[in-house]
Amino acid sequence: MSTLEAPVMTNRTVKRYSRNSLGALGIGAVVAAVLVVLPAFVGESSINQLTQFFSFLILAIGWNVLAGYGGMVSIGQQAYLGIASYAVLYLSLHGVLSWWAAPIAIAFCGVLSIPISYLAFRLRGSFFAIGTWVIAEVCLLVVAQIESLGGGAGASLNDLNRFSPNTAGDVTYWVGLAIVLISLASVALLLRSRVGLALMSIRDDELAAEATGVNVMRTKRIAYVLSATICAGAGVLLILSNLEVQPNSSFSVQYSAFMIFMVLVGGMGTFEGPIVGAIVFFALQQWLAANGAWYLIILGAVAVAVTLWLPRGVWGTVDPRNRRSLVPLRHRVSVSATVESGE
Amino acid sequence: MTMLRLEGVTANYGHLRALEEMSLSLDEGDILAVLGANGAGKSTLLSLISGELKPSNGRIFFNDVDITHLDPFQRVRKGIALVPEGRHLFASLTVEENLLVGGSTRRQGSWSLDAVYDLFPFIKERRRSRGGQLSGGEQQAVAIGRALMSNPALLLLDEVSLGLAPVIVRDLYGGLRAVANEGTTLLLVEQDLTEALGVASQVLCLLDGRVVLTGSPDSLSQSQMITAYFGDGESAHKSERS
Amino acid sequence: MVWTNAVVQGLLLGGLYALFSVGLSLMFGVMRFVNLAHGDFSVLAAYAAYVLVEHAGGTPLWTFAAVVPMAAVVGFFLQHFILDRALGAGELSPLLVTFGLSIFIESALQQGFGANNDSLFLGPLSYQSWKITNTLYLGRLEVIVFVVAVALISGLQLFLSRTQPGRLLRATADNPRAAALSGVNPRRVRALATAIALATVAVGGLFLAMRTSFTPTSGSNDLIFAFEAVIIGGLGSLWGTLLGGLILGVAQTVGSQINPADGILAGHLVFLAVLAYRPQGILAARNAAL
Numbered sequence: 082m083s084t085l086e087a088p089v090m091t092n093r094t095v096k097r098y099s100r101n102s103l104g105a106l107g108i109g110a111v112v113a114a115v116l117v118v119l120p121a122f123v124g125e126s127s128i129n130q131l132t133q134f135f136s137f138l139i140l141a142i143g144w145n146v147l148a149g150y151g152g153m154v155s156i157g158q159q160a161y162l163g164i165a166s167y168a169v170l171y172l173s174l175h176g177v178l179s180w181w182a183a184p185i186a187i188a189f190c191g192v193l194s195i196p197i198s199y200l201a202f203r204l205r206g207s208f209f210a211i212g213t214w215v216i217a218e219v220c221l222l223v224v225a226q227i228e229s230l231g232g233g234a235g236a237s238l239n240d241l242n243r244f245s246p247n248t249a250g251d252v253t254y255w256v257g258l259a260i261v262l263i264s265l266a267s268v269a270l271l272l273r274s275r276v277g278l279a280l281m282s283i284r285d286d287e288l289a290a291e292a293t294g295v296n297v298m299r300t301k302r303i304a305y306v307l308s309a310t311i312c313a314g315a316g317v318l319l320i321l322s323n324l325e326v327q328p329n330s331s332f333s334v335q336y337s338a339f340m341i342f343m344v345l346v347g348g349m350g351t352f353e354g355p356i357v358g359a360i361v362f363f364a365l366q367q368w369l370a371a372n373g374a375w376y377l378i379i380l381g382a383v384a385v386a387v388t389l390w391l392p393r394g395v396w397g398t399v400d401p402r403n404r405r406s407l408v409p410l411r412h413r414v415s416v417s418a419t420v421e422s423g424e
Numbered sequence: 425m426t427m428l429r430l431e432g433v434t435a436n437y438g439h440l441r442a443l444e445e446m447s448l449s450l451d452e453g454d455i456l457a458v459l460g461a462n463g464a465g466k467s468t469l470l471s472l473i474s475g476e477l478k479p480s481n482g483r484i485f486f487n488d489v490d491i492t493h494l495d496p497f498q499r500v501r502k503g504i505a506l507v508p509e510g511r512h513l514f515a516s517l518t519v520e521e522n523l524l525v526g527g528s529t530r531r532q533g534s535w536s537l538d539a540v541y542d543l544f545p546f547i548k549e550r551r552r553s554r555g556g557q558l559s560g561g562e563q564q565a566v567a568i569g570r571a572l573m574s575n576p577a578l579l580l581l582d583e584v585s586l587g588l589a590p591v592i593v594r595d596l597y598g599g600l601r602a603v604a605n606e607g608t609t610l611l612l613v614e615q616d617l618t619e620a621l622g623v624a625s626q627v628l629c630l631l632d633g634r635v636v637l638t639g640s641p642d643s644l645s646q647s648q649m650i651t652a653y654f655g656d657g658e659s660a661h662k663s664e665r666s
Numbered sequence: 667m668v669w670t671n672a673v674v675q676g677l678l679l680g681g682l683y684a685l686f687s688v689g690l691s692l693m694f695g696v697m698r699f700v701n702l703a704h705g706d707f708s709v710l711a712a713y714a715a716y717v718l719v720e721h722a723g724g725t726p727l728w729t730f731a732a733v734v735p736m737a738a739v740v741g742f743f744l745q746h747f748i749l750d751r752a753l754g755a756g757e758l759s760p761l762l763v764t765f766g767l768s769i770f771i772e773s774a775l776q777q778g779f780g781a782n783n784d785s786l787f788l789g790p791l792s793y794q795s796w797k798i799t800n801t802l803y804l805g806r807l808e809v810i811v812f813v814v815a816v817a818l819i820s821g822l823q824l825f826l827s828r829t830q831p832g833r834l835l836r837a838t839a840d841n842p843r844a845a846a847l848s849g850v851n852p853r854r855v856r857a858l859a860t861a862i863a864l865a866t867v868a869v870g871g872l873f874l875a876m877r878t879s880f881t882p883t884s885g886s887n888d889l890i891f892a893f894e895a896v897i898i899g900g901l902g903s904l905w906g907t908l909l910g911g912l913i914l915g916v917a918q919t920v921g922s923q924i925n926p927a928d929g930i931l932a933g934h935l936v937f938l939a940v941l942a943y944r945p946q947g948i949l950a951a952r953n954a955a956l
């Protein structure tokens with residue numbers, strides 16, 4: 082809004098990356114490289130735990146796309162998680178090696194989410210949240226009736242048994258790492274694209290965005306589909322690491338609770354928030370897992386408290402202006418102004 | 425006795441400064457007409473007095489009580505009622521229900537359903553119609569009636585005549601004159617000068633968020649007001665904070 | 667005849683669903699968000715009654731007198747200390763807060779009572795029935811629940827349309843800004859809405875616990891059914907909500923008649939069909955906010 086008045090010469094450069102964000106990118110690359118070679122150095126159980134961690138991290142990334150950037154709270158993303166798990170099972174039963182089934186299952190969920198979005202987008206706000214939940218429940222009830230996929234009792238994934246547990250664990254770990262990195266990269270690309278800008282403008286003010294010619298529905302749909310695809314990645318990883326599925330747990334609304342917790346705690350609508358949130362969540366889970374429902378009680382209480390008293394989450398509070406981010410949301414304009422003095 | 429006093433009140437919308445260092449005092453029984461072009465800050469002034477907008481600077485006193493931090497509903501209970509721009513009736517409630525909601529404050533006073541129907545007889549026959557089914561003039565009358573039901577000591581009105589036929593505007597202003605005669609203090613925001621100047625005891629002109637002219641309607645010349653209204657050409661840009 | 671029976675049983679069940687819905691739509695009307703812990707409060711009420719009966723004995727019927735006022739008080743404080751704050755903390759906050767609350771309540775109940783089915787047993791009333799024809803029996807409890815539910819909904823509708831607090835609720839739902847400018851205390855109105863919502867959902871929870879059974883996590887289903895009834899019926903009037911509840915109830919019982927495992931699924935599918943073909947609901951009031 083503000084205008085600079087003459088006589089001031091301005092020299093504007095739009096920087097897409099700040100020095101800090103380049104540093105963060107460097108750290109990210111190092112971490113990724115370490116993670117790639119890690120199976121050579123640590124034991125099987127640590128690798129399996131990391132794979133578990135990846136699946137939660139992916140969920141957080143997926144939910145953040147929808148709620149943090151798209152402004153849509155869904156409590157039904159477990160639909161894609163469950164369907165992806167079952168798609169892997171189905172393909173493996175039909176002779177496709179499970180690891181190869183993974184990308185097919187993920188793509189299938191991405192495509193499936195398009196028609197579903199037409200139904201879900203008839204609802205807004207609170208109603209959208211519960212509507213997506215109903216859709217997930219429908220998926221659960223339908224899948225539980227397919228006897229060839231194990232019905233309500235579930236089934237196990239057997240085709241990886243012919244590999245040694247060590248090999249299977251390592252390959253699945255790499256599959257998980259790849260899904261994490263691809264998810265992060267696709268979110269980063271989305272944010273830096275025109276669609277990402279449109280998404281942000283809708284989140285800030287939907288009416289104003291529409292008035293400036295943003296295709297609101299299409300933009301939101303893109304976010305929804307990307308989120309569904311990423312959540313499907315988590316579903317794939319869960320079946321590959323657990324080697325079994327069961328409708329009530331694959332489609333459990335508890336995954337929504339996990340996603341919401343991780344994103345809220347980490348910082349909704351920040352690139353790093355889901356990573357921070359997933360680490361906190363995973364630590365909490367490891368620490369309290371033995372105590373039955375207690376960790377869920379704490380989860381719920383923390384979700385309430387964070388929403389009310391720390392609405393930016395951990396990352397949003399540490400880095401409120403998004404300075405240290407890998408993906409600075411606003412393109413920074415640095416203005417070097419030279420005031421022409423009258424001397 | 426001073427009823428309403430604004431002391432150095434400043435209001436911002438984000439980075440936009442809508443009202444700058446405004447001071448104003450209004451005595452009991454006054455009828456103040458606030459004039460100004462679109463975007464001059466008239467509605468902003470009313471929002472500050474009604475409590476919908478909190479000033480970033482300055483204080484507001486009502487009957488010598490500092491009301492700067494009171495919420496709108498609390499100010500209604502103290503006797504300040506606003507008839508907002510655009511009327512804002514409860515569209516799904518009947519006319520009578522609209523009035524009854526206005527009367528929920530239980531402030532002492534002489535206003536009742538019958539008194540409002542006496543003031544604006546043409547809404548009496550529509551008392552069972554829903555707010556959303558009324559004509560603009562009827563809506564405006566109900567909006568004024570609803571505000572009166574809270575027995576206000578100070579009635580704020582934002583562009584009562586906007587978009588209405590002259591006949592109905594005359595009726596509405598006839599009603600407002602009667603309200604003023606009962607001792608209610610009025611603060612009218614208007615773009616239509618003739619009606620407003622007909623009832624006003626004082627005039628205040630706003631331009632770009634500043635008071636540029638005050639006085640009684642008789643003491644101000646036509647050209648003074650036109651200058652105040654449109655500016656003198658040099659200051660005709662928005663004042664902004666950077 | 668089995669179909670008549672299914673429809674009648676569905677109507678009886680639907681009246682109860684409608685009772686779950688009225689509070690949800692009342693709160694939505696006034697505050698524009700759905701309390702995602704709505705169903706969990708019905709289960710909470712059922713456990714409260716369960717504990718009361720266990721300690722004080724007697725028939726569960728007397729617990730209405732204790733649990734329902736308690737629920738209203740909880741609603742009042744919930745609004746004041748949590749939801750009002752959430753409303754001020756951003757558009758998504760009320761949803762996130764109430765979802766967190768839902769997880770909290772469900773897992774706390776699980777910790778306290780285990781994951782078992784519990785029920786409030788009313789003695790003979792639980793299984794006595796009236797014989798209408800040779801194949802059609804009406805459970806006495808079911809009929810009583812239905813009648814009370816419909817009476818409560820009618821009473822609430824009367825309260826909303828005829829009393830001053832009811833008018834203030836409707837006015838706030840219609841135009842919150844104008845309500846505040848008319849001297850209506852928005853906090854008070856919101857607390858009233860939540861108190862009524864929790865009281866009605868507590869009645870529903872006790873009835874459901876008497877009719878069937880409950881578990882710590884059955885609040886999720888209660889919420890979903892309440893929501894489906896609201897959407898099927900159409901926002902804007904309690905009669906629409908009642909109609910939505912009846913349709914949902916019938917869909918579920920007819921569905922179970924087709925295949926015992928398909929009852930709930932049939933209800934969901936009717937909901938999705940309404941969403942696809944008549945998203946404004948079947949009886950959407952054109953000009954009403956509540």
Ligand SMILES: Nc1ncnc2c1ncn2[C@@H]1O[C@H](COP(=O)(O)OP(=O)(O)OP(=O)(O)O)[C@@H](O)[C@H]1O
Pocket residue numbers: 437440442460461462463464465466467468469509615
């Ligand atoms: N809600 C708002 N958000 C941002 N800016 C606003 C808002 N309301 C008013 N403004 C701005 O503040 C300034 C004063 O507005 P205000 O509504 O007080 O003008 P007004 O004198 O009532 O104009 P009109 O005669 O058109 O009603 C204008 O520049 C307007 O654009």
Ligand SMILES: [Mg+2]
Pocket residue numbers: 466467468509582
């Ligand atoms: Mg105005």
